[in-house]
Amino acid sequence: AQSVAQPEDQVNVAEGNPLTVKCTYSVSGNPYLFWYVQYPNRGLQFLLKYITGDNLVKGSYGFEAEFNKSQTSFHLKKPSALVSDSALYFCAVRDTGGYQKVTFGTGTKLQVIP
């Protein structure tokens, strides 16, 4: 079975400071990892993904994530937070072992304080 953990329900960060939203995963094979963002009254939007290759993945809106196989983590990062980054962030995993089911975490609310 595959699973995702987002240990923080909410992360608060001051505008201009770096931000990190944590994610750890568990799969039986190799993972495909995704980050999605959900703004109020809007659908989930894809931010970035890790498939293979470079452990540091760059995505939309200046976000990046680092895949760490030994720690089974895929933390989302941004060097300088904007107030407009305030939203709900979901980490998701899919096992590369042939399964199409994507498992999402419970989400982390990011609040960027002006």
Place this chain on the structure above:
Amino acid sequence: GAGVSQTPSNKVTEKGKYVELRCDPISGHTALYWYRQSLGQGPEFLIYFQGTGAADDSGLPNDRFFAVRPEGSVSTLKIQRTERGDSAVYLCASSPLGGAGDEAFFGQGTRLTVV
């Protein structure tokens, strides 16, 4: 269309009634997914279509839930004998080929309330 479209955006129904939720995926996308999102939770997988066939329906909670995609485009999620516990936001997503590494494009969801 430009994105994934779900109708209705909101649905209120009485316990025991039958409901249908519709999803129009992005044109040309062969893979279609249904998820359910309860308050404070992440999306929970229900079913995955590749073309017209349900390739994985392991997330459907029981036999009251059923989904179809007869022509490989529009999909309908059908819920019989609705229960209050079915209240949630039902999300539809599509992707071009359904490859394991493909990201999904989500609709805005249908908020179902069973009273």
